[in-house]
Amino acid sequence: MTELIASCRIPVDPPQGLSANALRHLSGWRRQAVVGLLRTASAYAARASAPATPYAGPVSLSVTIARSKGRKRMDFDSAVTSTKPMTDGLTDAGWMKDDSQVVAMRIRQIRDLAGEGWIDVAMRQAPDNDVWP
Numbered sequence: 001m002t003e004l005i006a007s008c009r010i011p012v013d014p015p016q017g018l019s020a021n022a023l024r025h026l027s028g029w030r031r032q033a034v035v036g037l038l039r040t041a042s043a044y045a046a047r048a049s050a051p052a053t054p055y056a057g058p059v060s061l062s063v064t065i066a067r068s069k070g071r072k073r074m075d076f077d078s079a080v081t082s083t084k085p086m087t088d089g090l091t092d093a094g095w096m097k098d099d100s101q102v103v104a105m106r107i108r109q110i111r112d113l114a115g116e117g118w119i120d121v122a123m124r125q126a127p128d129n130d131v132w133p
Contacts, residue, residue: 002125005055006095010045012038013068013117014082035085042089046121050094058126059096060104061087067109068117079107086119095123 015034063083067073074082087099096102103126112118 002060002127005059005123005125006046006049006051007120007122008046008049010038010042010086010089010119010121011116012041012119013071013112014038014065014074014079014086014119038082038085039089039092042086042119043092046090046093046095054091054094054097055101055123055125056097057101058103059101059123060106060126061102062106062108062122062124064108064110064120066112066118066120068112069115071117073109076107079109080105083107083119086121090121090123 015038063086065074065079065083083105087102090096091099
């Protein structure tokens, strides 16, 4: 197991408008507002657990998306697309220097029994076999 660098819970259900299949339905300022909401919420939630200095090496992210009541499970492509503003928010919070350092991502989806929705994210050093030369 690799070293855990940081982890947090973001109290936001990923907006449906960010999925790969829904992008054509949001345009212009609406899409920017939705992206900004998730990015800002992620940055605020992640600041408390940020390392003293942004991590500089390759990292892997473990993401658990807990869907709110009435939300359907996203396909993998949509789940990855909907987490892009989250990784930008983690960078804004000082977890890493740039989100291009993410070399692996594990995404798990569950149902939030409370019905509200949230995202748990953990950042670890990437194992040597996950890093490409």
